[in-house]
Amino acid sequence: MAKDYVEKKVYGNWNPAARWYFRKILESAVSISGVSKKDTVLDFGCNTQELKKHLKGRFGKYLGYDIIKELSDIGDYTKTRPDIVFALNVFEHIEEKELRKILDNFKKMKVKRLVTAQPVEHPIGRFLAFISGLYFEHRHVHKLRWFEVHKIVSDYFTGEKQETLLTMQKISLWKAK
Secondary structure: OOOOOHHHHHHOOOOHHHHHHHHHHHHHHHHHHOOOOOOEEEEEOOOOOHHHHHHOOOOOEEEEEOOOHHHOOOOOHHHOOOOEEEEEOOHHHOOHHHHHHHHHHHHHOOOOEEEEEEEOOOHHHHHHHHHHOOHHHHOOOOOOOHHHHHHHHOOOEEEEEEEEEOOOEEEEEEEEO
16 A cells, blocks of 8 residues: 555654564554454554554454545445454544443443543654654644543443553553443
């Protein structure tokens, strides 16, 4: 693909520290998830499907969904029945009303587990995003802060585990209520 997707700038970043950091997010998300060979995984906001590459077959079925249709395996995520949904660095880009609609859909789909990751925005994180070249990608597109996302998600799911990666990323496992 010739397009310059954000994930190419993340996982293929010129800065090895940035590449390492984003791979650690994937590692933490997979570790906290408890994903198994019997699970159907929905990668919500999959972009270039780096999660699929990182999972290395530790799932029964993988479905990637993205608003960029050419990156998606499926056209309508609501017609799937995943056991676990990964939404990594996605929800902070969505307005509250739309996020609530997505979470309502997850409940109707009977999603058992949800793994989320959101950046914790503070000066160190902004500096690192700046030197990696990602600051200008995200500066104006975050609609919600991590704690706002967590408050909204907690209306639909119960928090089970949470990790903080280098004070800059909240990675959480949620279970169906």
